[in-house]
Amino acid sequence: MDTKEPRPAESRPHTGRRRNEAVRRAILDAALDLIADADGAPVTVETIARAAGVGKQTLYRWWPSKGAVLLDALTDYAAQEVPTPDTGSLRDDLRALTTATFEASQRAPSAPALRTLVREAARDPHLAELMRNFTESRRAAVRGILQRGRERGELPADRDVDLLVDQFYGFFWYRFLLGHAPLDRATADRLTESLLR
Template sequence: MTDNPRPHTGRRRNEAARRAILDAALRLIADSEGGPVTAQAIAREAGVGKQTLYRWWSSKGAVLLDALTDHADQAAPAPDTGTLHEDLRAFIAAVFAGGRHPTTAPALRALAREAGNDPSLAQLMATFTEERRALLRDVLTRGVERGELRADQDLDLMVDQVYGVFWYRFLLGHAPLNDTVADSLADSLVGATRRA
């Protein structure tokens, strides 16, 4: 918890306060061990008033979704290197690295575990995963537009393959999520489309 409350910023969103709130939300989820994380706890951890959260977000769930999305967007943005293979390799490697991040990994595990018992968290996870899927689909769509994938390629199945590997290994922990695996998965996806 921060000892120095941040200055009052009124209705205008202060980026330092926003960043503190998002970081606090992820830390608290990661440390919660399945317990509820309240808006009051997030505000206290961030050194802001609870009213600041509700001025900028409609609910605690909106704060958590923004925190996850913000971190994922920074850690794994949609690359545009000019080739599908390099875009896939970079995106998959960044997603896998996010799954190893010391704050994000426990937060994702806690949310995935609790989503089965909490409909609002289940909706939060559904929204978050759909946003991440859309980014990867955009990468694949650019591959179609450049002629690197067939127009009739099942892009949703390709997205499922990437995130299927991620979530299976992330949740079960039976095999690594590293750059070598990211490279192999990108090779496999691009190679399969060339053979088809």
């Protein structure tokens, strides 16, 4: 009779339920690059998976839809390229965020990706909802800066913070989509002063 204790089963490699950060990064980068280069061609789960070098089941395991992947990619890119400053000065924080927003919107892959997503959102209600979620996350960054400034007494208590946020992004989207005037550092300075006047 064998009295040896049974050996524990060897641990199996992880099946992929947890996100591998390198794979996640490859998927987000591929999604953003594809939407930036789409020029009207459809971006699908299959094309994202192929470009990232993964199976489409990996995307569906981590995101419920193509739109969710695109939203995550855009949100992640915006967080990296346009971090929310907190220097202790309302004017400095607002100027830094405005400058970073304008500069990021002029570079690839952000500029063509945003234009493509806005165009597609006009035809796709699900993508339109995702774009609202993305823009709300960016609005929250501006709102946070303004509210901190109000708490420090740098912004009068009677100023309508949401109206200021609308003015900030109304200005940005108007110039970004129509391209009739620059979104440069000098413009960021003027908009900052105008909002705080």
